[in-house]
Amino acid sequence: MSVPHARGFLLLRRAGGCWGIASAAVDGLVARGAGYRISVGEAALAADEILGVVEDLRVRPAAPVLRRFWPEVTAGLAVHGRLPVVVVDPRHPPAALRFDEGERRDEGRD
């Protein structure tokens, strides 16, 4: 699946949290094993579950207190329904979202 120039945000679950990626930054999305592989520029990201695409997400900048205790760079924070969402900066995807070597090995079995 390729979603170039799409509007809104792709919402996904990974590592117990909910993450959002601007759809316009997503180059591809394919099912891999029990999860998904998402292409964002040159990066390969992983998702445990795809929650869907939302058109509107009110993104607030991450507050200093968050930056103080969490080293990752984000595009901001949002809420979808009652779920807090970390909005990913496509240039600096957090380590928890990276498609790791184990998942690459699993890919070969598909």
Place this chain on the structure above:
Amino acid sequence: MSEPIERETRREGTHLLVRAGEYACALPLGAVRRVVRAVMVHPLPGAAGELEGLAEFGGEPLPVLNLGRLVNAPPGANPAYPVTVVVWVGPAGAREMVGLSADAALEVVHVPADSVVAGDGGLLLGEAPVGDEVVRVLNLEALGREA
């Protein structure tokens, strides 16, 4: 003539006392927005131990910090009714909303400013006697500052 000043001083000295592990901590009441049953927290992988994760509160994303970890409190007994204290942190012009997870909300107390001693210049404003216990008096403005 001095009555309004006394009232203002008394208001500034009013704190919410909460239990965090073995410690009792006094939070300035003016910075407390709400006390709720412990909210559901979604973890942030790679975060420091003090940051439990993110929650939703009133339609806004809420970073939740573990108060016991913030003040290095020895762990206490399993809390029967853990709470999240939603507070404002940071300086007045740039305050932000944060949740503090604590073991229990205890009571509202008055802590006179001149009874607070030996702070660290940061989150810990100092210690003060309240009843038969020494409590940690916290400066929540300091928590919102960049490290």
